[in-house]
């Protein structure tokens with residue numbers, strides 16, 4: 001009997017540990033940045049007959065995708081743009097970095113000279129180019145501008161060999177995770193009966209098109225780029241204009257990302273920790289009369305961000321307090 005009681009106690013405490021592990025893992029909020037491709041003077045692809053262009057469609061779809069993520073407490077969503085605004089690629093990455101994003105989802109519409117070509121593609125960014133650049137930098141053969149890398153250029157200068165190994169590991173892990181997320185996204189798109197551009201793409205996710213490299217420049221964040229179809233194909237173009245089609249397609253993208261997160265959330269959480277030393281930071285010494293809101297506005301970040309970075313429970317700040325503001 002005594003043995004049984006002890007055994008019971010053991011089981012109970014063990015299940016508490018499991019519960020704690022499970023519940024903390026599940027309670028982690030995953031931060032997603034959604035990127036509506038193009039915008040402002042950059043129209044992207046267009047179809048004159050259908051009177052529609054890419055920048056309009058990507059914004060409409062990104063907003064729908066945002067709604068799906070917002071309805072899910074597991075995610076916190078950020079957008080690179082919410083209006084018809086021109087953004088450089090580096091601006092998009094900066095927004096994702098600033099919000100400490102775990103995931104970056106970019107929405108685009110494709111085009112080609114062949115009007116019969118249609119279907120959806122999902123791309124990931126190969127770390128090869130960025131690996132080469134970092135290697136050249138380490139060999140003192142090139143100067144890397146942080147804008148070109150989309151992250152951490154300034155910090156790298158002072159970093160040790162150890163840090164550079166860590167960075168290569170980070171780039172490779174992000175690539176592996178991005179492939180998993182892209183595969184889940186593709187699976188969801190197929191499951192929901194949307195046409196893929198080229199069925200062979202499914203089998204070889206390693207193949208990344210050049211244009212994918214151009215528009216996807218956050219090598220330290222798990223990212224996918226969804227080409228939602230061909231605007232140059234009249235049939236697909238018409239569908240892409242429909243709100244109901246956009247909703248269904250974005251729901252399947254959301255479900256794909258969610259499937260990935262459900263399975264590999266712990267990897268995303270680990271990547272946060274690896275990324276941290278490489279993320280650009282800035283500190284500010286609080287002056288008399290400063291409010292948290294005013295400081296947030298001064299550095300163009302959210303109050304929530306500052307509270308998180310500084311582990312603040314309340315919004316009260318004190319003169320001479322050192323705050324991380326970026």
Ligand SMILES: [Zn+2]
Nearest residue numbers: 037044108109
């Ligand atoms: Zn595009």
